[in-house]
Amino acid sequence: MTGALTGFVGAVLEAWQELRVHRTRVLLSLVGVAVAVCSLTTVVALGAIVQQANQELSERSSGRPASLYLSAYRSDGAAVDTEKMDAVWSETLARYDISYASRVIQSTQLVPFATGGVMVGVQAVDQPYGEMHRVRMSEGAWFTPADTEQLAPRLIVNEVFYDRMGRPDLATHPTVALGGQSVAGSASGEAAGGTTAVVVGVTPAASWETEPSMFMLAGQLLALQSATAGEAGATTTDPFGGGGGGGGSVQYEMWVPPEISDQLTGIVQRDVQAALGDGATADVFRQDYAQYGDDPFLVTKLVVGGIAVLVLLLGALGLVNIALVTVKQRVREIGIRRSFGATAGRVFFAVMMESVVATIAAGALGVVAAILIVQSPWVHDLVGQGTVTDFPPFPVDAALLGLLAATVVGALAGLLPALVAVRVKVIDAIRY
Amino acid sequence: MHGPARRQLGVRRAGADVVSLLQLQDVTRTVLPPDQPALTILSGVDLTVEPGDRISIVGRSGSGKSTLLNILGLLDLPTSGTLTFADRPVKSYSGGERDRVRGARIGFVFQQFNLLPGRTALENVAMPLLYATGRQFWRRRSLAAEMLEAVGLGHRLESLPDRLSGGEQQRVAIARSLVRGPSLILADEPTGALDLDTGQSVMELIDEVATRTGAALVTITHDPAIARRARDHFRLDRGVLTPVADPALSVSGVES
Numbered sequence: 001m002t003g004a005l006t007g008f009v010g011a012v013l014e015a016w017q018e019l020r021v022h023r024t025r026v027l028l029s030l031v032g033v034a035v036a037v038c039s040l041t042t043v044v045a046l047g048a049i050v051q052q053a054n055q056e057l058s059e060r061s062s063g064r065p066a067s068l069y070l071s072a073y074r075s076d077g078a079a080v081d082t083e084k085m086d087a088v089w090s091e092t093l094a095r096y097d098i099s100y101a102s103r104v105i106q107s108t109q110l111v112p113f114a115t116g117g118v119m120v121g122v123q124a125v126d127q128p129y130g131e132m133h134r135v136r137m138s139e140g141a142w143f144t145p146a147d148t149e150q151l152a153p154r155l156i157v158n159e160v161f162y163d164r165m166g167r168p169d170l171a172t173h174p175t176v177a178l179g180g181q182s183v184a185g186s187a188s189g190e191a192a193g194g195t196t197a198v199v200v201g202v203t204p205a206a207s208w209e210t211e212p213s214m215f216m217l218a219g220q221l222l223a224l225q226s227a228t229a230g231e232a233g234a235t236t237t238d239p240f241g242g243g244g245g246g247g248g249s250v251q252y253e254m255w256v257p258p259e260i261s262d263q264l265t266g267i268v269q270r271d272v273q274a275a276l277g278d279g280a281t282a283d284v285f286r287q288d289y290a291q292y293g294d295d296p297f298l299v300t301k302l303v304v305g306g307i308a309v310l311v312l313l314l315g316a317l318g319l320v321n322i323a324l325v326t327v328k329q330r331v332r333e334i335g336i337r338r339s340f341g342a343t344a345g346r347v348f349f350a351v352m353m354e355s356v357v358a359t360i361a362a363g364a365l366g367v368v369a370a371i372l373i374v375q376s377p378w379v380h381d382l383v384g385q386g387t388v389t390d391f392p393p394f395p396v397d398a399a400l401l402g403l404l405a406a407t408v409v410g411a412l413a414g415l416l417p418a419l420v421a422v423r424v425k426v427i428d429a430i431r432y
Numbered sequence: 433m434h435g436p437a438r439r440q441l442g443v444r445r446a447g448a449d450v451v452s453l454l455q456l457q458d459v460t461r462t463v464l465p466p467d468q469p470a471l472t473i474l475s476g477v478d479l480t481v482e483p484g485d486r487i488s489i490v491g492r493s494g495s496g497k498s499t500l501l502n503i504l505g506l507l508d509l510p511t512s513g514t515l516t517f518a519d520r521p522v523k524s525y526s527g528g529e530r531d532r533v534r535g536a537r538i539g540f541v542f543q544q545f546n547l548l549p550g551r552t553a554l555e556n557v558a559m560p561l562l563y564a565t566g567r568q569f570w571r572r573r574s575l576a577a578e579m580l581e582a583v584g585l586g587h588r589l590e591s592l593p594d595r596l597s598g599g600e601q602q603r604v605a606i607a608r609s610l611v612r613g614p615s616l617i618l619a620d621e622p623t624g625a626l627d628l629d630t631g632q633s634v635m636e637l638i639d640e641v642a643t644r645t646g647a648a649l650v651t652i653t654h655d656p657a658i659a660r661r662a663r664d665h666f667r668l669d670r671g672v673l674t675p676v677a678d679p680a681l682s683v684s685g686v687e688s
């Protein structure tokens with residue numbers, strides 16, 4: 001219907017003219033809305049970013065949903081034989097076609113830095129671990145499947161370690177001596193009875209990390225440990241001291257679709273238990289942040305959302321106030337428009353549109369300001385607190401929410417003055 | 433020639449094929465001021481307006497002229513009696529229909545001009561076209577510019593009302609009242625805020641465009657000289673409308 005189109009376009013034009021004519025009062029009322037939308041969007045965006053940062057942090061420590069951990073211990077207190085466990089583990093992965101799985105061994109290695117030998121914490125893992133824990137790299141790349149085949153162990157070191165090495169170019173394949181006596185004055189000297197490892201990547205260090213640490217592939221660590229254990233007098237740094245690596249210190253972890261995690265937990269536990277026999281107990285449990293059904297960030301979200309809505313309501317209240325005052329000053333103008341054919345519905349819609357057009361403009365401004373604030377390096381530092389190394393982009397949801405909120409507030413704030421406007425008695429309005 | 437008597441009685445010619453624009457029969461208007469007895473502003477008003485008519489209504493201040501004009505302009509409804517617009521009882525129109533009919537067929541010229549402040553002459557004249565549809569709506573700026581040209585203000589399109597003289601403002605108001613091509617122009621003391629000469633030239637302008645477009649013109653005025661420009665003359669005295677031969681006489685004597 002042409003009447004509906006011209007009616008809509010006409011009302012928007014009318015509203016726009018009205019806003020242009022009353023620039024000052026409109027600007028005044030809009031400052032409030034823009035500030036409210038800006039804070040709402042900022043708060044929501046920061047909330048989303050903090051949540052994502054927290055989530056990534058917990059994913060890095062305890063895995064992505066759903067991560068299942070397998071542990072086994074003997075009833076007599078001794079460790080389960082590592083080779084046997086490894087065999088059972090490989091068999092289980094193959095049987096259920098689980099490709100994201102990793103052993104995790106915590107150990108230490110003596111590293112001969114230029115300033116002297118230091119015991120460095122080692123986390124030995126299988127190649128999929130990088131994907132499972134979203135390990136971030138600041139230099140180089142995570143282990144590739146081909147690295148597993150290499151005779152010389154591959155290392156991924158943290159920034160502290162890398163600094164102590166003197167930050168050599170990774171393209172030159174810098175090496176580190178492992179598994180032997182320290183070699184004074186060298187970061188790459190071959191140690192007696194040890195081996196030379198190649199650094200292939202560097203992970204960022206959080207600001208509180210002051211000690212060097214590194215990742216190794218589990219297979220290469222175990223090989224290194226058995227080699228050094230075979231040589232009399234060589235220093236093995238494995239706390240369990242066992243020739244084949246301490247079975248008790250090996251963790252088994254797999255990343256599976258959350259829908260089937262419960263089912264898998266039972267099946268894997270049963271299979272491993274059966275394979276180990278009566279002397280040992282197998283346990284499979286879930287440990288990622290999403291293991292409890294409800295959202296662990298729900299409270300944060302509610303608090304943040306509540307504050308944002310409150311701020312917006314205050315902005316809306318200011319807008320209603322100003323709009324009500326001005327609509328009373330415009331009674332005459334409304335009367336004139338009515339006498340030239342404006343229907344009551346049209347007057348209602350036009351007054352409402354004024355509010356909506358204005359708040360959408362203010363809302364867009366607020367959203368832009370919010371994006372600038374949230375993306376500023378200063379806020380990144382504040383929110384990241386040194387633990388978030390890679391900042392997520394500005395959430396689109398937050399921007400859309402800001403605009404939507406501005407529109408809704410505009411419509412609500414426009415409602416009251418629009419009701420006042422339609423109640424204007426034309427003959428009283430144009431009487432003089 | 434339309435005789436005032438025929439008009440007052442609302443008598444139709446035989447055949448009754450002439451569509452009257454506006455017809456009032458025994459119209460009264462009373463108001464109920466709070467805590468006061470009912471006040472009768474108009475009583476027993478009969479009036480017929482046909483296309484192309486020129487009607488003047490004179491009356492003292494407070495006699496009910498503006499009240500009558502509001503009823504003629506469908507801004508107000510009679511308390512009793514019948515009011516028909518284009519042969520249809522106005523009571524049967526919905527509120528929105530009344531507004532649309534008013535916008536499309538009636539143009540107002542007010543004593544105080546009533547231009548929208550802060551809006552240019554062009555925007556003021558284009559304003560009624562915002563409530564039109566189709567070509568009139570989409571081409572409103574060029575239509576408004578043409579209309580301002582026609583009232584001799586083609587060079588002041590972008591002027592704001594407070595930069596225009598009274599006569600110029602009233603010419604903008606006239607352009608605004610005519611821009612949708614109404615069949616009825618209602619002028620409430622259109623020269624009241626203007627000096628004598630300006631008033632005469634403004635009235636000439638209204639007459640001329642009304643003649644050109646074939647619109648009926650109802651003028652309310654105190655000024656017998658302005659009233660005399662019309663063909664049919666009425667006097668309003670304490671809410672009672674009476675046809676008179678010469679508006680100059682009506683100011684003094686009462687005829688019956």
Ligand SMILES: Nc1ncnc2c1ncn2[C@@H]1O[C@H](COP(=O)(O)OP(=O)(O)OP(=O)(O)O)[C@@H](O)[C@H]1O
Pocket residue numbers: 463464465471473491492493494495496497498499500
């Ligand atoms: N809503 C109302 N409530 C009370 N009294 C009213 C109302 N409307 C009009 N009146 C009274 O009715 C009378 C006629 O009013 P109206 O405005 O029609 O006069 P008028 O002839 O146009 O006068 P003027 O020449 O001064 O414009 C006045 O005395 C006015 O005070």
Ligand SMILES: [Mg+2]
Pocket residue numbers: 497498499
């Ligand atoms: Mg009056």
